[in-house]
Amino acid sequence: MDWIQRIIVLVDTLEAAIGAIEGGTTLHNKLTAARATLLDQITAARMGELDAANIPTDLAVITAYVDELEARLSAARAGYLDNINQAGLLQVTAARAALLDQITAARLAELDAANIPADVDGLKTSRNRQLFSIDFWSVPQVSVVVPIAAANQALPSVVVDIPAGVTVVKATAMFKFRMLGNAGAANKLTNAQHIQIQKAAGAFADAISLVDDQFGIAAATREGGDVVIGDHNVVATVDADETYGFQWTNAIADVAALTFYDVQTGLRIWYSV
Numbered sequence: 001m002d003w004i005q006r007i008i009v010l011v012d013t014l015e016a017a018i019g020a021i022e023g024g025t026t027l028h029n030k031l032t033a034a035r036a037t038l039l040d041q042i043t044a045a046r047m048g049e050l051d052a053a054n055i056p057t058d059l060a061v062i063t064a065y066v067d068e069l070e071a072r073l074s075a076a077r078a079g080y081l082d083n084i085n086q087a088g089l090l091q092v093t094a095a096r097a098a099l100l101d102q103i104t105a106a107r108l109a110e111l112d113a114a115n116i117p118a119d120v121d122g123l124k125t126s127r128n129r130q131l132f133s134i135d136f137w138s139v140p141q142v143s144v145v146v147p148i149a150a151a152n153q154a155l156p157s158v159v160v161d162i163p164a165g166v167t168v169v170k171a172t173a174m175f176k177f178r179m180l181g182n183a184g185a186a187n188k189l190t191n192a193q194h195i196q197i198q199k200a201a202g203a204f205a206d207a208i209s210l211v212d213d214q215f216g217i218a219a220a221t222r223e224g225g226d227v228v229i230g231d232h233n234v235v236a237t238v239d240a241d242e243t244y245g246f247q248w249t250n251a252i253a254d255v256a257a258l259t260f261y262d263v264q265t266g267l268r269i270w271y272s273v
Helices: 002-021 027-041 044-049 055-083 086-102 105-110 113-128
Strands: 132-137 141-146 151-160 167-182 193-199 204-210 221-229 242-251 258-272
Touching (some): 132 151, 141 151, 151 258, 167 193, 167 204, 204 221
Antiparallel strands (some): 132 258, 141 258, 167 258, 193 204
């Protein structure tokens, strides 16, 4: 029992030390006071709330609240159901029937796997019918002279850069001049002749047809220029990116020195994608 006595002494000593630090009140007394405060809060009224006789009453109150909430929810639900009236259901049914009527055997056949390749081919054909055009022009040439004796006259070349992946369907040559001049007597072309085109160093092909007596002009005068558009589809020649040469073949006029000033040649290309 000696060791128990020692523990009691140590506890007393600890309480005394804590009491000295906190103003002379022992820890034991503080704990006793705190317990008394808690016991004071356990009143008869609070004990009555825990009495078995009162618990059914509390349950009845909770049950009443639950019943009222359920009644309100049922009324709200009934209101929503009232909005779904027979007329509304008939409208939905009629709309569904109209949609079903549109799903015919013919339309279902359009979705058949066997018809899809044909539809794709049709789209390709339709796409190829849509043509786009693009113009390419040469650098200007100061002049070209049509002599009194037939001769080939050089015209500026055109560099073509076709968009990748396209199919060229048609190509037309163009001849543009700012002014037509005539130094001598009244003048015009003699005989039918052509402006021709060649791909790189290939053969020349007719691109623009010129007729006898074209470009008639009075003596010793000048007139404003124009653009002459070719009547030949030169797609057989113009079919890829290349430099295309031009010449006025067998150029001849009634009087010497029928002169075209500030000349350009061009190519208008139609293509499908």
